[in-house]
Amino acid sequence: MGNDHLEIPAALVRKLVDEQFPAWRDLPIVKVEPSGHDNRTFRLGETLAVRLPSHARYAPAVEKEQRWLPVLAAGLSVPITEPVAKGAPTEAYPLPWSVNRWLDGEPVTPANVPDKVRFAAELAGFLRELQAIDAADGPPAGEHNFHRGGDLAVYEGNTVSVLESLEGEWDRSLLWDVWQRARETAYRDRPVWVHGDMAVGNLLVKDGRLAGVIDFGGLGTGDPACDLVMAWTFFEADSRDAFFRTLAAERDVIDRARGWALWKALITYAWNEKGSDLSNWGKAVLDEIVREYRQSG
Numbered sequence: 039m040g041n042d043h044l045e046i047p048a049a050l051v052r053k054l055v056d057e058q059f060p061a062w063r064d065l066p067i068v069k070v071e072p073s074g075h076d077n078r079t080f081r082l083g084e085t086l087a088v089r090l091p092s093h094a095r096y097a098p099a100v101e102k103e104q105r106w107l108p109v110l111a112a113g114l115s116v117p118i119t120e121p122v123a124k125g126a127p128t129e130a131y132p133l134p135w136s137v138n139r140w141l142d143g144e145p146v147t148p149a150n151v152p153d154k155v156r157f158a159a160e161l162a163g164f165l166r167e168l169q170a171i172d173a174a175d176g177p178p179a180g181e182h183n184f185h186r187g188g189d190l191a192v193y194e195g196n197t198v199s200v201l202e203s204l205e206g207e208w209d210r211s212l213l214w215d216v217w218q219r220a221r222e223t224a225y226r227d228r229p230v231w232v233h234g235d236m237a238v239g240n241l242l243v244k245d246g247r248l249a250g251v252i253d254f255g256g257l258g259t260g261d262p263a264c265d266l267v268m269a270w271t272f273f274e275a276d277s278r279d280a281f282f283r284t285l286a287a288e289r290d291v292i293d294r295a296r297g298w299a300l301w302k303a304l305i306t307y308a309w310n311e312k313g314s315d316l317s318n319w320g321k322a323v324l325d326e327i328v329r330e331y332r333q334s335g
Contacts, residue, residue, distance in 0.1 A: 055137075058125050059137065066082075085139065087138045089137075097133040100134040101134065102182065104121045110168065117251075120139035142242070143244050143249040145239050145240075145241065146241045146242070148272075154272075156246075156247075157247070158280040160247060162281050165265055173228070173259040176231060176258065177259060179232070183258040186234030187260025188261070190301070193301045197304060200305060200307075207321075213304075213327075216296055216331055219297075220294050220298075225294070229259040232261070233257060236266070236268050240252050262291065266292070266295035270330065300327055305320075
């Protein structure tokens, strides 16, 4: 496979389901759009979803989700992905895959969340519940979840490289300060559960309210700072304040969370074609980080 992602057409998914789960042979299969980057998702009938890793590096999440999501669901008031079955690798598709319960709702957008302050409090409430679940036996942050919950030092090289290449669009000394401030603190409390990819595409809403959380491929245990990046990627001043206030987030956690947001924004801006949706997203997040950091002092 090299660095290329697998091609996963609907016909392949049909073949896998029919061979391994013949009871679902008559259920229609429809690709979900957007289907995702790390995994491809297909709806199976009205109540199920098939989720297939697009590359071997994402495959460890299958077993992890099968093992831990039922445990986490018992401690959460918001619905999350519910595994129903585990598919086996085949010659046609060489990785494990999942069948999950379909969760109703729409991915978060500014248009379908009219009250961001309320939504920020709801999301923070979900994270507080997640962090309260016993994480003693959970998987520590590492390669399996791209170090979410681990030490930001893992991404020092990426961050420094992009910062050094920036030309004039931002106050580079301010961004350096953001990064150094994030790196000056370390998490020394007990490890807690982290989702690992708190992004709009993984949060479902109904009538503007948080209705579900999906895609736990980044699941692990460690520092909760990585789960706070929505403060800059989606929220603004008032909603960000509500988010941090509901979390009772301390300054050092916020500093590290800002560092996670900075790293992601920098590489997304720099590693994608200028003017593309992804690069523009990175630029918008960097603008928000700069704005908030100046205000916070």
